[in-house]
């Protein structure tokens with residue numbers, strides 16, 4: 001026991017039997033499947049680098065519990081030095097993976113739960129904190145990688161957890177037993193869930209008294225009965241299974257982290273792994289502490305396309321019950337403004353067109369180049385706003401094959417549903433349309449199609465007539481020739 005190496009981490013995953021689905025296939029070994037290999041490799045590096053002499057000081061530390069040497073990702077921060085070290089450690093790992101190594105989420109969850117359990121015990125005389133310390137001892141001794149699972153499926157966004165017609169839209173306690181609790185629900189887009197050893201599950205929002213059953217925080221091993229993982233589909237993910245290494249860009253560690261829909265189908269959690277159960281008045285504080293810890297780590301045709309994108313994102317927000325929110329309306333207006341600005345540019349350069357000696361007309365070259373240069377910017381901003389409003393599901397939506405699958409299809413369908421009137425399929429279709437329009441190739445086309453930005457700048461410089469502008473200024477400033 002003690003700090004693991006990367007290969008020992010891989011072996012430890014092979015000994016577990018989690019229920020994982022990807023493209024409607026039940027995965028036999030997450031450590032050996034090409035779809036997960038980059039994510040496993042990135043997490044493995046958090047083990048290997050900690051054992052490398054040059055990173056030992058950054059990635060290892062001393063347990064405040066027993067004074068033993070531990071991997072920094074199992075540590076509870078006890079100084080600003082620790083916090084600064086976390087940032088430096090993440091930077092060093094990022095420099096070596098150029099991807100997400102996922103282990104920070106559970107690390108941040110550990111630190112948040114460590115503190116909140118103490119506060120709950122102080123107020124209520126409970127014993128959550130010593131329970132958590134016991135788990136922490138095990139995590140440190142075995143060098144475990146835990147995921148941090150916060151975001152619920154959320155159903156109709158206008159309704160609180162207890163108001164949802166389907167209570168499973170938020171993870172909640174369905175039964176309290178002598179030896180533990182039974183939980184049901186799902187957490188969405190959970191980073192590292194498939195290649196972690198276990199999950200730290202936390203509430204996702206502030207809770208009121210009516211939401212008492214939803215104020216629950218606990219730990220489950222990744223292969224606990226009833227814990228089901230449906231891995232999210234990523235842009236270009238089939239390149240990982242194609243055998244073409246160059247096409248993957250970063251075949252060893254991947255481009256991004258791997259996220260999964262994490263379903264709890266009546267999962268039993270023994271009391272020793274329950275760290276909040278009904279203390280709704282502490283839910284928000286836990287959310288905020290975790291969020292703080294994790295955020296510490298982190299910045300003519302196109303108008304037609306934008307119209308479709310605006311329609312898709314507005315429709316998506318309608319399915320989620322958020323279309324009426326003031327900030328959504330504001331962002332939609334911003335998108336329309338940006339799209340119409342592009343349109344104005346095209347109209348303007350056309351209006352200012354002129355006849356060539358041959359008799360035909362040409363648009364104003366300066367304004368035409370300005371139009372295209374704006375496309376290289378506004379389209380990205382339009383996409384940014386669409387992604388902002390679409391939410392994380394844009395990047396973690398399970399595949400159509402999983403949705404149609406006879407085993408996990410019912411979970412994907414249930415937890416993608418937002419209200420009784422809107423089928424999950426509607427949301428999936430809109431999300432995939434938005435993904436296709438805002439992720440990857442589509443944006444690059446706006447940058448480089450019809451020439452790269454630098455080509456437009458050269459033309460703008462040539463047509464800018466700077467001497468004329470200079471004369472205007474000199475005349476007004478009364479500068480003699």
Ligand code: SF4
Pocket residue numbers: 090099100101102103104105191257297
């Ligand atoms: Fe860690 Fe989050 Fe960065 Fe991934 S994205 S490496 S989990 S901080």
Ligand code: FE
Pocket residue numbers: 191257
């Ligand atoms: Fe993340």
